[in-house]
Amino acid sequence: MATNKMILESLSNELFIELFALFDIVDLFRAFYGLNTRFNSLLIHLRRYHVDFRSIFKEDFCRTYLSLIINRTIYLRFFDKEDTPYQCAHFQSAGFTFGQFDNIRYLTLENINLSLQFNQYFFSDLCHLHNLTHLKFIHCRMQGIFCDFFQDVIEQIWNLPKLTHCYFDFCFRGISHFHTPTSVSTSLQYLTILGNWWYSNKFVGLLKKTPQLRTFAVSLQTLQVDEIPSLYGFLPSFKNLSVKRLILYKVDTQRLMINLFQSLPNVNQLKVEIFSIKLDGNQWEQIIVNYLPQLKIFQMKMNTDLCPSTDNQRNEEKIDQFLATYRTPFWIEHHQWFIRCHWGVSMENVCMCVYSIPYKFGVSLIYEKELLDKTKSTCLGV
Known part of the structure; x- marks a missing residue:
């Protein structure tokens, strides 16, 4: 009896391409590359690749296979950790630069510790990434670099023609200030900048150079000198009308926050995380009415001291007085924005964590619930 053998x-080819998508990229090349010309052609010419170094443990992948798919790679992610150390060093020692990956769409560097040599080598040809749409630096430590050395990198990034999403989370040697680009980005729409210190006048330049920006997220830390009114009384009345969503982290200065609001009058979504500043409902109402007239979605978290502690009854009265400012028609009737307050006594002060509900912040409230053991809300039944 004849038997059919598969x-x-x-x-x-179509079935092979679907099958190859199920393989880890290293296993795929080790299993099929070099078997015959058909498999080689399928691997090199008919697929696009996501190269994630979090799952690549072997240094020889860079030296042996990466050059074969350099024009087919659309995603690169580096992540230095115990399981996958020195990925950037392997990439560098194999002779690669980012500019060689001219079809790349997504580039992410996470948990990378870069020296000055890495900076010069790694980013010298970012300007060639004409198809890049998403760029991320996540928890990158550039302790061998002063922020001034990164100016050229910022210029290259702002000149990328298709870049729409950019995420900066890095720290340099010394105090880090984000350098305002001199070029105008005609494509950048979503921008996050964390880990840097700011002066009010820097925002004006940044927003001018990013006219298509729709979502702006930034950690709003500043030096105390920025709080001197006369120093920045000359701030121009520039307004960016394209930004609709604003996310503020680590706000420790009301003045800097309001200066930013003044430049972004069309914001309709605000998410803000505040430390050591006490703003009651009346103050927030005045800020929103004066500077954010289009605001529809308001998400807020505020950790601060309310007042010196006296006794339990008086402390609770102070909390009630504070919460009453969030129970006005502006909050309850016009916007239906509600808040919750965790409070308690610490270091002879009434401490509180105030946040909008539902809670929309990534950090857990375990700390607040354990140390600030009393709670009240402006929403009945919550």
Whole structure:
């Protein structure tokens, strides 16, 4: 009796391409590359690749296979950790630069510790990434670099023609200030900048150079000198009308926050995380009415001291007085924005964590619930 045997090579190219998508990229090349010209062609010419170094443990992948798919790679992610150390060093020692990956769409560097040599080598040809749409620096430590050395990198990034999403989370040697680009980005729409210190006048320049910006997220830390009114009384009345969503982290200065609001009058979504500043409902109402007239979604978290502690009854009265400012028609009737307050006594002060509900912040409230053991809300039944 004749038997039909399935020969692997009898499968169609389309089926192989679907099958290859199930393989880890290292296993895929080790299993199929070099078997015959058909497999080589399928691997190199008919697929696009996501190269994630979090799952690549072997240094020889860079030296042996990466050059074969350099024009087919659309995603690169580096992540230095115990399981995958020195990925950037392997990439560098194999002779690669980012500019060689001219079809790349997504580039992410996470948990990378870069020296000055890495900076010069790694980013010298970012300007060639004409198809890049997403760029992320996540928890990158550039302790061998002063922020001034990064100016050229910022200029290259702002000149990328298709870049729409950019995420900066890095720290340099010394105090880090984000350098305002001199070029105008005609494509950048979503921008996050964390880990840097700011002066009010820097925002004006940044917003001018990013006219298509729709979502802006930034950690709003500043030096105390920025709080001197006369120093920045000359701030121009520039307004960016394209930004609709604003996310503020680590706000420790009301003045800097309001200066930013003045430049972004069309914001309709605000998410803000405040430390050591006490703003009651009346103050927030005045800020929103004066500077954010289009605001529809308001998400706020505020950790601060309310007043010196006296006794339990008086402390609770102070909390009630504070919460009453968030129970006005502006909050309850016009916007239906509600808040919750965790409070308690610490270091002879009434401390509180005030946040909008539902809670929309990534950090857990375990700390607040344990140390600030009393709670009240402006929303009945919550």
